Amino acid sequence: ITHETNRKAECERSKNAIDSLYYHEQLEKKELNEKSLQMAIDHLLKVTKQNLRQADDGNKLKETEALKSFIEEIEEVDDNKISINSLQQQLLEEKTANNILRRDYYKLQERGRRLCHEFQELQDDYSKQMKQKEYEVQKLKNEIKVLLNMNDNLKAEKAHYSQKEKQYFQKYTYIEKYMNHVKEEYNRKEDECKKLNFIIDKSMKKIEHLERSLQTQFTAQNSFSTAMIQEEGPKDAHLKDRYHKVKEFMEQKLQTSKINDPSCSEAEALDNVLCLIESSMKTLDKNSKCYPIATKKCIKYVTDSPRLKENEHVTN
Numbered sequence: 001i002t003h004e005t006n007r008k009a010e011c012e013r014s015k016n017a018i019d020s021l022y023y024h025e026q027l028e029k030k031e032l033n034e035k036s037l038q039m040a041i042d043h044l045l046k047v048t049k050q051n052l053r054q055a056d057d058g059n060k061l062k063e064t065e066a067l068k069s070f071i072e073e074i075e076e077v078d079d080n081k082i083s084i085n086s087l088q089q090q091l092l093e094e095k096t097a098n099n100i101l102r103r104d105y106y107k108l109q110e111r112g113r114r115l116c117h118e119f120q121e122l123q124d125d126y127s128k129q130m131k132q133k134e135y136e137v138q139k140l141k142n143e144i145k146v147l148l149n150m151n152d153n154l155k156a157e158k159a160h161y162s163q164k165e166k167q168y169f170q171k172y173t174y175i176e177k178y179m180n181h182v183k184e185e186y187n188r189k190e191d192e193c194k195k196l197n198f199i200i201d202k203s204m205k206k207i208e209h210l211e212r213s214l215q216t217q218f219t220a221q222n223s224f225s226t227a228m229i230q231e232e233g234p235k236d237a238h239l240k241d242r243y244h245k246v247k248e249f250m251e252q253k254l255q256t257s258k259i260n261d262p263s264c265s266e267a268e269a270l271d272n273v274l275c276l277i278e279s280s281m282k283t284l285d286k287n288s289k290c291y292p293i294a295t296k297k298c299i300k301y302v303t304d305s306p307r308l309k310e311n312e313h314v315t316n
Helices: 002-054 055-258 268-287 295-303
Strands: none
Touching: 002 055
16 A cells, blocks of 8 residues: 555646646746747848948947947856757756656556556455455354263263272272182182092092992892892792882882982982982891891892992992
8 A cells, every 4th residue: 555655646646747747848948939030130120230241430439339338248147048059958858757657657557557456356265365364264163162062971971980090999998808819718718628628538538438339249149149049939029029119119209308308319319219218228237036037138139239339329
């Protein structure tokens, strides 16, 4: 804008120079008229000088004085002529400068129009950029609001998770204490198991010793039972029926034991039945007079049966 103001001032100066040029052109016309007058004066001076030479001596003095005054006037005209020539030279220089200024004025005017057009384009671009910036600023404000909301949500979640972390830490501490307690209990149980294993190993050795003794005893009993059954002959055919009855009795007692105590294992149930049989055999041994001898042989036949010997636990 400052540059444009300077250009306008320069154009104003150019306009003033053009007005001055018009004034000097009018002055030049006046000087041309003065030139024609000067030529007439020069011609008159020549004629007057010729007439002075031819005039009488009496009239010469008067005419000379008149001519002197006229010549003085002519000299003044010559001085004016010199000043006019100087003014003409100045006028020519000013005319040349004025032409240069007029050309510069037109160039500046064209440049001013171009600058105004460029300024308008720049102003339009600036308006568009400002609108775009305002849109981007509004968009950033909206994004900032969204981010602030997200930040608030994250803070709330952080507080929630911190609370949960405290709860989980308390649970972890409790679990850790419980695990330490379980570990101590496990170590204690492991020590007890080691002791029990030692006792079991010791008992197994005793059981093996007893098994060997029982095996010897069973061998003797089997030989005795076989011999007794063979001695009975056809009269002992009912032993097989009695065997099935005893077997049914054992299975019934076994089933009853499982029903009465569901947590009881099969091995424990068999132990109970075998204890019952053993008790019966002891009763028979004590009261052999009350029962026929065939019943004792039947029970021995059942306990020594190969079918019972298939189960190692029952056999033991």
